[in-house]
Amino acid sequence: MFAYIVRRLFLMLVTLFGISVIIFVLLRVVPGNIVDILFDAAGFVDPADKANLERELGLSQPIVIQYLNWIGGLLHGDLGYSYVSEKPALQEILPRIPITARLAGLALLFSASIGIPLGVISAVHQGSKLDYALRVVSLSGLSLPSFWLGLLILMASVSLFGTMPIFNPNPRTWFEAFSIYAVPAAAVGFRSAALTMRITRSSMLEILRQDYIRTARAKGASEASVNYHHALKNAVLPVITVIGIEAAFLIGGLIVTETVFNIPGIARFLVEALRWRDYPIVQNLVMFIAVVVVVVNFIVDMLYAAIDPRIRFGD
Incomplete structure (x- = not known):
């Protein structure tokens, strides 16, 4: 029974890791990000301002680096900040x-x-x-x-x-x-x-x-x-x-x-x-x-x- 529980816990960790990779990649494969949405809604695009905003949000980094930063923060209890409200993600999620x-x-x-x-x-x-x-x-x-x-x-x-x-x-x-x-x-x-x-x-x-x-x-x-x-x-x-x-x-x-x-x-x-x-x-x-x-x-x-x-x- 103990060996079965250990195996199940290991499979749970593997499953969660696979889900984290899939959702992270799929979100970035979808055309457009929040920077595109914000600039499209404003009706004009300034390439310099757009690049600065992407850099501030960390979206200009390679996708592997972005994933490692997210997982590292997740393991330490840091869920990041919401791009929309600019509040900690944990503060936005917990009340709901x-x-x-x-x-x-x-x-x-x-x-x-x-x-x-x-x-x-x-x-x-x-x-x-x-x-x-x-x-x-x-x-x-x-x-x-x-x-x-x-x-x-x-x-x-x-x-x-x-x-x-x-x-x-x-x-x-x-x-x-x-x-x-x-x-x-x-x-x-x-x-x-x-x-x-x-x-x-x-x-x-x-x-x-x-x-x-x-x-x-x-x-x-x-x-x-x-x-x-x-x-x-x-x-x-x-x-x-x-x-x-x-x-x-x-x-x-x-x-x-x-x-x-x-x-x-x-x-x-x-x-x-x-x-x-x-x-x-x-x-x-x-x-x-x-x-x-x-x-x-x-x-x-x-x-x-x-x-x-x-x-x-x-x-």
Whole structure:
């Protein structure tokens, strides 16, 4: 087990290194940089002033030197300065991380708490009217884009209450915070809940056909014990995988939702930084999302061994 963890940690470092190289190179391959954007917006180009600005920003250096400077600063906790605001990148990014984390966490909680129970109910009542109704709901969740659902929620709020939800980054109470994040979290979590429900239903149906389930019923075990103790416990591994993937996706996949609900999170900030070619912000945000993804995948693998005793990672 120890050897497996060491190997995984090494692979995580290699993956993050590869991502850092890819994002760094791709940003500089894209035509135009922030200097070009600023001078084009001004309507004139003074070659001397443009060269001076590129030199001040370090964009005139070879790309290898730029990468080494960035990685060296990153390892020492120096994320550089934003080209747009001229503030430290860490100062720009840190306040936005809790906002996106709360939104993603609440959406994931909504997904798991709704998707898993409904998936179990749908599988247990296979072929019934309830099963068909739940399958229609799940297909609707997979078919409706989150931004369209968000717009519908905003229009319904205006129609019913005469106003739309206003985001407040500094809620005073837990209830106020929940009310602020609940609507956008439900909009983005509806698709995740539908996917979780479909996976739970499929996994449960496969497990319920196994011989040991029939044996448990033959021994007189109650339906609740068969469904929730024997079946669900063994059907939960694919569900954990999906939840882990969704958790990693939600950190960087909330761009449209944050834009529709005017939420100042990291996903929306990443799009703005890309538009302005704000290299320090983009590079650090992508690396943050990459770290979240690899860490979540690692946690999911560890949960496999904790939940299913049949899984053992060899040394």
